[in-house]
Amino acid sequence: MTLTPVRLGQALFTMVDPSRGHEVAYNRWYERDHRYSGCMIGPGWFAGSRWVATKALKDLRFPETGPVATKTEDGSYLAIYWVHEPEMEEAEAWARTQVGELYAAGRGFAEREHVHTGQYLPDSTVSAREDGVPLELAHDHNYGGLVVVMIEAADGMDRADAIRTIDSGPVKTLLGKGAVDLVSSWRAKPWPADHNVPMKMGNDGGSPDRILQMCFLEDDPARSWQQIIDYAAEIESSGAGTVTFASPFIPTVVGTDKYTDELW
Template sequence: MADVPPVELGHALVGFLEPHAGHERAFHRWYARDHLYRAGVCAPGTLAARLWIAPPDLRALREPRGANPIGGDAARGTHLSTFWVQQGALDEQQRFVAASMEAQRARGESFPHRDHLFTHRYRHAGSVRRDPDGVPPELALDHRYAGLVAAWVDCAPGQPLAGLESALRERALPALLAGSPAELAVVLALMPKPPEWPADFPEPPGLGQRLLVLCFVAGDVRDAWPAHFAGLASRLAAHGAGTLALAAPFDADVPGVD
């Protein structure tokens, strides 16, 4: 009998992507109906996966409005893919995905008409729940949250990464979630590029200085944004929680719907 360890979120893979003009529908169909599964769900160690979409009205809410170090132009980055990986299973999961992607490229089954704006691996650096018995992070992608706010946060000058992690977990995120429709915040720390990844993938910018916070929202993220996420840079700074690189709201993708 297989000895299955307790379920524990250990790592995440998050892709921030932009299809090329004229290929939007084809890209979405390929990613949602094929790539999401072959690049993650089918791999050993993958706990869950979810795709998120940013239509024009949500992209208009992003902060800052100008250029940012995550996607460049704030109007780019319509798709965000999220994969949870079991603690201790990342190496095996990545070997499977690399082999699967190589086989697909050899058969001409990959999709070249898209850009990876900020696609990297992350270490789970802790989570904050609004309610003591709320949804645990392991179940967040399966809970069917309607909305998500992704916030990339950089260390303030002279601030160590561990200090930023604790400032977020202990002060900034509890204050952000209190009284809001955001029920859960998952903190993720960038990891180095693995040897299995294609050579054209760069080392993650901000390694050792940048975190990604995923805030899971019950209800329409448009309703939550003005009172709870607008001006996020100031909200974070008030708690000594670094500087905001990009805050971006998304709708949950509905599987099977273009």
């Protein structure tokens, strides 16, 4: 039998706020129903993880406003899912149908707001180690922290050149400091013309050519946040682009309501 390696084709990135007063109900609905019925049981959806930004973590965010989060307090929960490359079209078609059927059956949750939800395609991955954790396994490695960085390429800078500049300079410097283990860069994938969902999907995240980075850490990112501040400054001084959103997240404790009382 020939084994076919898993090929990461795209990601779903969804940052959401529960309505105030509905934090526990939202958390339970998402973990005990929607995370699985709306994503993980679908064809091609092979991995995922869920993250939270408490008020203390949100207070570390910068800049104060931007195209991803209008205010630094926006976006308490982040769910990220990987989709297998050979099944991308099937996965998308299934998700569109499935979400509609779930809402029609009364299995939606109205007391929430999408801050930014989008599909992203992988551009590059840089690891701190020669034989580090493959990006396909990042969700199952049980990382202790995640930093999301959104970058707009500088005027006149080709997007691919901007990523090469960032990966060869600022990313290598960041990884060399020891806190961040893996940095992946992503490009936005437009929603299909027939995309029809029963809720608004939040901000557009910036220009179509923006660069989304997911930085995985073994430890709580608050403990090494100065490294991210310095990283953003180095990106801008390199001439590659401008950071429009930088946020630390920690993993939720699945099956519990931990952190639901620390969001605001």
